[in-house]
Amino acid sequence: MIWLTWRQFRGQAWVASATLVVMAVALTLTGLHLGHMFGISGIATCHTRGDCASVSTTFINQVQANSTYKVFNTGMVILYGAPALIGIFWGAPLVSREFEAGTFRLAWNQSVTRTRWLAAKLALLGLAAIVTTGLLSLMLSWWASPIYRAAALADGSNGGAGPNHLDPLLFGASGIAPVGYAAFAFALGVTLGALIRRTIPAMAATLAVFAAALLTMSLWIRPRLVTPAHMISALNPANIDGVNIQAGGRMLLTAAVSKPSGLVVSSQIIDTSGRVFTGPPTQACESATASFQACSASIARLNLRQLVSYQPASRYWMFQWYETAIFLGLGLALAAFCFWWIGRRRLS
Amino acid sequence: MIEFHLDARSGVAPYLQIIQQVRRALRLGTLTVGDQLPTVKDVVAALAINPNTVLKAYRELEYEGLAAAKPGVGTFVTATLNDGSLAYGPLRRDLERWLAKARQAGLDDESIEALYRDTFRSASKEKAI
């Protein structure tokens, strides 16, 4: 079974290997350049001089302006794309192509049971998926480590420049989460291929379901997976970005969040007693002729506070493990379903 | 070693055709005592017929005393039918005379063959009974 799995997987394996090699070369070359930039930025010795925040910010700005940053973005795209492509090109055709071509009648009448056939393919290709994505993530993390180090030091001074590990876009392209995605996408592809039995529809369905799952996780589930931490700080009038005056003497305020670094779940303006501030509007804000500065100044005198619910950046690895476990678990459940479905003998 | 052929349209059962061809070979001297008959495997590989057909033919030949099977080796000829073509002389002449009579009576080739076959069959049936 090992030989057959390899022989049927050969083409895809070459593509994956080539991609890894190209990525490795590109990342190594640009990474060395990045490392050089990091070296001359003085961040390594900034603690002795006490100017960490400023040199880090400068470094990050330099990097973002530099064309090597494109490599980072490309790497992220590839790292998101890899699980999806694995699901579409390794997973979906696995069983559906056998049905379409009728070759399951050949494969399942050798002296190997279907269960063994499926087990070998799932195990070997699943392993390849995990290894490929793991390597990709490792390479990208190595490349971006100077940037993250600088970002940690630059934190907070001017609105949190630099990449935030829990940022939804970055989270799924770093650490071990992509490995979980890859395992899930692969198992999803195989399952949909077994159910739908036609390759192109199975590929499309795999892409759709995988994308939906990823979006659901990053937008709704992940922020609520662990009870967020709370931080109450005095409301900085400079952060107010919305004053909404409604009938009935209500004024609703929204403000941007400047601290802390991490994933913001929600932000509310509260008064000294801890309730959400709903008004009444100050005179300066109600008047049609007063300036925005006057309105903000009047709000400042109200001694309001900002309640931020957030996931601290320090929880990054906790979330990574949780998320990987969830997706691996889903992948295993789908694999178990596949065994059951294919063993059902309703297939002619 | 002889080769068999099969006439699928002749109306004669395949196993009988094989027997007939063996007997003909024996008569003509193509097969003599001690010769090996083609293996079942070779016959079916050439003719694409059921092996049991060949087995049945060979068993029939064994029963008639013309061949004997050696397990693991093959089937070999044990007797011959070749008793000289001289004995056929008188029979041949009788037949020629009959043919001349049939032509005179106005029968064409087809009718002659049909008449012969019909008579032959009913005579064989009577003989069997």
Added chain:
Amino acid sequence: MTILETRALGKRYRHRWALTGCTLSIPAGHVVGLVGPNGAGKTTLLNLATGLLAPTAGTIEVLGEPPASGPAQLARVGFVAQDPPTYAGLSVADHLRLGAHLNPTWDAALARDRIDRIGLDLVQRAGKLSGGQRAQLALTLAICKQPELLILDEPIASLDPLARREFLQGLMEFTASHQASVIMSSHLMADLERVCDYLIVLVGSQVRMAGEVEDLLGTHRLLTGPRRDPCTYPADWHVLTASHTDRQTTLLVRTDSDIHDPAWAVDEVGLEDLVLAYMSQSSKAEPGPAPREEVQR
């Protein structure tokens, strides 16, 4: 030993029964022909026998075990599906390697020998082979694992006469050399007459006739005689077809006893005509007599 044993086997797809009440007991050592019109249930029966389908009703045993019940049983049964499927991207040599890796009973020498004789190029991809060559490749894969039973689903329907003949030659050679049994479904009576010594006729999802060819030919007769009333027929006659003109009656009859009435002209029935007679019986009619218990030779 029976190669195929079914009891009231049935398979239903949604609302339609593809196969019903199928009871067979086929002894080993035969080449079995499975005949019937399209949609009669032949592929269904063969898929049940190879374990690709599970029965809706009844039971089925192949070589004494449930179909595809494990690697050992799978090794004893070879299957060549309709329009024999092969991996278009894999070469002939790859297919042989597939067979060698997935079958512990694989005979590599036999495989090489067959491929040589068929004249296939080892490097050529299966997708580039002709229909006949693909059929031969599929047959090679099924044969070289040395099964006790070969099941073939209309393997040669779409082949030219030469390819068909070569396929059957290879099949019969294997049958002879390994004492294997074969169950083969086909439309082509000429081929079946050459190679089959046991016949199953499947019409309208039911078995209409099953038995050894010799037995079937020996018990069916075509009777021609003066016009007769059906109630005058002897009780042990089973009349398959009857046609009457104002003067003459022609009957196709199945009977164990001899025909003594001199008014009847008795002829033997060819296998093709026999099968056609069974196939033309209305599917709503009561199925033919239960398949006879075959006496072991």
